[in-house]
Amino acid sequence: MPKKPKIAFYWCSSCGGCEESILDLAEDILAVVEAVDIVFWPVALDVKYKDVAAMGDGEITATLINGAIRIDEHESMARLLRQKSKLLIAHGSCAHLGGVVSLANFSEREDIFTRLYSDVPTVKNPQGLFPKSGTIDSGNYLELPGFNDTVKTLDQVVEVDYYIPGCPPTPELIKEAIMAVLEDRLPERGAVLAESKALCHTCPLKESKPETIRIKKFKRLYEFEWDPSRCFLEQGIVCLGPVTRGGCNARCIGANMPCSGCFGPLDNVTDQGAKAASFLASLIDSTDEEELQRITASIPDPAGLFYRYSLASSMLKGKVAGNKSD
Amino acid sequence: MTERIGVYICECGPNIKDAIDLDEVVKFAKDLEDVVLARPFGLLCSQEGKTFIEKEIQEHNLSRVVIAACSPKEHEHTFRKVLEKSGLNPFALQIANIREQCAWVTNDKVLATEKAKALISAAIRRVVLQEPLTERQIECQSDVLVVGAGIAGISAALTLAQKERKVYLVEKLPSIGGKVARYEDLFPSLECASCVLDPIQDEVLHNEQIDVLALSEIEEVLGYYGNFIVKVRKRARFVDVCSCIGCGACFEVCPVKVRNEYNEGLDERKAVYIPYPGSLPNLAVIDKEHCLRFNGKACSACQEACPFGSINYGEEDTIEELKVGAIIIATGFDLFDPGKVPKYGYGTIENVYTSLEFERLISSTGPTEGKLLLKNSKPPEKIALVHCVGSRSMESNEHCSGVCCTYLSKFAHQAKEKLPDVEITQFFSDLCLPGKEAQVFFNKVSSNNEIEFIRLKSPDSLDIIEQGGKALVRYTDVYEEPKTAQYDMVVLAPAMVGATDAARVAAVYDIAQGKAGFFSEEDTTLYPVASSMEGIFVAGCAQGPKDIGASVAQGQAAAGKILSRLVPGEKLALEAAVCEIDEGLCSGCKTCIGLCSYNAMTFDDKEKCVSINEVLCRGCGTCVAACPSGVIKAKHFTDRQMFSEIEGLLRYSS
Structure with missing residues (x-):
């Protein structure tokens, strides 16, 4: 019997949601277990760090790491797993872009x-x-x-081969990523394993989106009775769907919530938060300086909103001194 | 492939040479990556300079050129041509502006030198990423639509009408001539208006290349520069234009009397009428709104009276489709309604007139046939001329119309000519008499006549109330003294503002409208007759207040712009640095569509993505900044190019 490929999972600074997303594979996980050997998965298996250290370089076919790099233990484990794995996959928003935990870089x-x-x-x-x-x-x-001092993305510490976006990623994307590894049909190295178009493309509300949106006030969901069958932006509600990679099956939209951006920016966008600010600004309906300020002030916590999942990977980087750029 | 960059630093006479340490800049530039050579030169934009660069490019096999000199606004096109001549793509050039941005902003040679180095470093980092672009060309129509047959529109039409091109001159009123047709004399020469206007009106009507469409309005405009499709509604005249000779038999018998708009409502006209004696084309027209027949009554008086059988009640509006390459909008102005500022007493006090009403009062074709009379048919003894009504004020219009001071001098002259004993007072706060004629004319009128001038504290420190059937002007003069004076006639000079239907016109053509309702020009200094839409031009008072000469000049200028670019049988050259979208990556979020000032973006309903019309796009980059997917690229201004430029700027080491 040929040897099964080895797969490892590891978590860094994360909420546990990405681990849940693996369990959300439900019975599909049995197929994965059937096809691979899971050699390391702290949340589920009692395998020690020393066992990993004892593995040969590149012995693991693919390691999925979720969570951002917050403490030096994350950093050393990321290095160790990089060394032991043929493929290293950033799993979820925190490993991919810094995630919610990297909002700590504002302090x-x-x-x-x-x-x-x-x-x-x-x-x-x-x-x-x-x-x-x-x-x-x-x-x-x-x-x-x-x-x-700062929260980092996985690829700010080690080289990353692929990214599965999302907070958390959908089970479908995880399964598809693992199958792509097993069947050796991965795209170009460095790719984000989701759609290449923004969420709007697959949004169930897209037909209701007009060609011109003009916003006089940004409204929050609790402030008024909005129409769940119409585009959020058209109703003045901040939705980051246009500035966010698709592939999530529009889960939030389906649950009557606007997109908050967890799948991160599109390939051609350098900084998701800046792009979000720039595209929202373009919808504001005023040329008067004071009114403009009033309208933009109706966006609560813009930095936290626009960079909710991507602060560590952004050009803005945060407040923390000692952020090196190269 | 390694790039071979040549860096040329212009001394610009003493401008740059004296302000920047050029030896240091040359030394610095030489050592930068990909730079083959760096050289200073006396004056790069001179013929010697251009030849020098050309030779250098060939001798050193350069692939890119950085020129450190003046603003790219000044000489980018000059040096692009040099590159082209030397066999390089013109977009392989980057300019570092070390004159306006370094030499001219500080006396500190060290700082200026450092900044020059930073800018050159930025230009070098950018130029290596610049991509070759080629000018695009499209087939085009060379016929032109001119909207508005006032003096500006007529001038444009006459300039355009040449053998191989057709001009459609569309006028919404029954007759052409615009506002000028309502004036008696024109300043500064006091020439009679019809002597100026009639010959050119006649020329327009008889020019075979010009199709005059009176009583017509544009309903829809599709397309872009070079290829517009325009829908014109020709309203029914109910009079056969071939047989009517304008004899007037019809209006003599018409039982309906309505406000005569041509005389500013100072008298009445019939429901079938000719706008004014001598109006062109000299044809009657039925005013459907007021004609008894069109209001359910059984009247056919005009039809019975017409000796030529020209009256046709059954005529219907027609829609005509025109194909034109460019459009000139010359839809004119209206006066600010002084009734909006109750303190002037306009509309409530007798014998308070606007300037246009005064033009008609003094006109030989006006309601009094040129006799200057009060409502009670007596000649006025004291006339007040009030400047700046609804202008130069933050409450109404901030602008100065620029012609009122001159035409009020004309009014003073005309009134004195008719009534030598009439007393005239001008209430002004500042006089605006620009150019080589206005002041001379003003001096002449003021020295020949006894005219009182009262300088007000501010344009609006004056009000008018009724006192014993006369107008009492209460004012605060420049010495801050409150005073009053009584007049039996007051003439207000209201601000010139955009025509009352300018907003509708702006919407039809999708052009920008600015303050006071005037259409915005693309650039006040360099492109005064270009609108915000490529291929649509604005001329005359539709663009802003101006006198007749300036309106004519704008009409001719707009015509010239078109003649030089839309040549029959030739293709239209388009801007190379436009935006392009990666349709395969567009999510169809539509963010860009509403932002484009040039209507260049359209949503493809089938593919669910946006496409850019490269003919309409001017490469302004608004969509690029807004595109949430980052899939619109501004050619020659890509993110990579700009980031690289910024890096070059920030990371240069002195």
Whole structure:
């Protein structure tokens, strides 16, 4: 019997949703298990880091890593898995673009600690204890992973071969990616394994979208009774469908929610957030400076909204000092 | 392939040479990647300079050229031609503007030199990514549509009408001539208006190359420069144009009297009428709105009276389709309605007139046949002329119409000629008498006649109330003293504004309308008669207030622009640096469509994507910035080119 290809899964800074998305394969997962050997999957299998270290270079056919790079442990595991895998696939928005966790880059490391370990009203920390990478407890030296200055995408740490976008990706995309690996029909290296057109292309509301949209005020869903059968943008609701890669089956739209952009930018777009700001600005209906400011002010938390999934990978990068560019 | 870049630095006489350390710049540029050589030169735009670059390109087998000199607005086209002559694509050129942006903005030679280096570094990084572009050409129509048969439209039509081209001159009114036809005398020469207008009107009507379509309006415009398809509605005249000789038998018997718009409502006309004595074409017309017959009454008085059997109640509107290459819009102006500012008493106080009404009062073809009379048929003793009504004010119109001061001088002269003893007062806050004629004319009129001038504190520090059947002008003069004076006639000079139906016209042609309702020109300085749509031109007062001479000049200018580009039998050359869309990657989100000022984007319902009409596109890049998928590319301004340029700017090391 020929040897089955080896597959590994790993998670870095993530919410667990991407792991769930693998489980969402439901009975299809049996077909995957049938076809491959899962050699490493911390959430499901008790395989130690040392077991991975003991594997040969390139022994794993493909590793799917989800989550962003937040602590040095993520970084070293990413390097280790890169070394052991023929293909390294960024799985989900955080590994792909930084994801929601990379919104932390709008705050400095010290501010994050102060907030979490001191300022949050439910936190009592009279001794003023803050995380450190090493400490001595009862005579034993304990080591914790170091907390990096910034959140990084997977490809800012190691070379990534493919990307499965989404927060989380759909089970269909994951299955399709794994099948493409097994059947050796992957596209050009570096590709994002989803559609190449924006969500609008497959949006069920696209027929209701007019040729000209003019927005006097950006509205939020709770503010008025909107029509679920009409394009969100046409009703003044921020929908990032035009600026977001398709391939998600319009899940949010189907659930009466506008697109928040988790599949990331299209191939030709350098910075999803900037593009979102630029395209939304083009819909604003005013030439008066004051009115323009009023209209743009009706977009709550624009940076958080436009860069919700892509801050680490963006040109904006965030507030954090020490962001190197090359 | 490695690029071979030549960098040429212009001394621009002392302009650049004295302000920038050129030796240092040359040394710096020489060592940059892909640069084969860097050389300074005295004056690159001179014949010697051009020949020098041409020789250099060939001798050193250069593939790209960076020129550090003045603004690309000034000489980009010059140097593109040099490249073309040397066998390079003209778009293999990039200009670093080290004159306006470096030499002229600081006296600090060190800073200017550093900035020049940064700009040259940016230009080099950009030029390697520039792609060769070729000028495109399309088949085109060389016939032209001129809308509005006033003085500007007529001038345009006459300039255009040549052997091989047809001009369609469309006028919505029954007769041509526009506003000028309503004037008696024209400043500054006080020539009689009909002496100026009649011969050219006649020429238009008899020119075989000009089709005059009176009583007609454009309903739809499709297409683009070189190939417009225009739908014209010709309204029924109900009078046979071939047999009618304008004898007037019909209107003598017509029982209906309505406001005579030609005389600004100062008298009445019939429901079948000729707009004014001598109006051209000299044909009667039935005013369907007021004619008894078209209002359900059994009247056929005019038909019975017509000796030529010309009246045809059964005539219907017709729609004609025209194919033209370009359009000139010369739809004129209207006066700001002074009734909108109640303090002038217009419409409520007797003998308060607008300037157009005064033109008719003083005209030999007007309601009083040129006698200057009050409503009570007595001649006025004291006339007030009020400048800047509804203009130069933030509340109504900010602009100055530029002609009122001169025509009020004309009015003073005309009134004095008719009534030598009449007292005339001009209320003004500033006088605008531009050009070589207006001041001279003003001086002549003012020195020959005793005219009182009262300078107001501001254009609107004046109001008019009724007092004993006369107009009492209450004003604050420039010395801030409140005063009053009584007049039995007041003439207001309201602002010139866009014609009342200008918004409708703008919508039909999809051209931009600016302040005060005038159509916006593409560029006030360089393209004063180009509209926001390629191939559609604006001329005369439709574009902004101006005098007759300037209107004629604009009509002729617009005609000239068209004659030079739309040549019968030749193809139309189009801008090379336009936008292109990758239709295969377009999501069909339609964001770009409503943004395009030139109507170049259309949604393909079958393919569910947008396509760009390259003829209409001017490469402005609005769609590129907005395209959420990043699949529209502005040729010669791609993201890669611009990022590379920015990197070159930020990462140069001194």
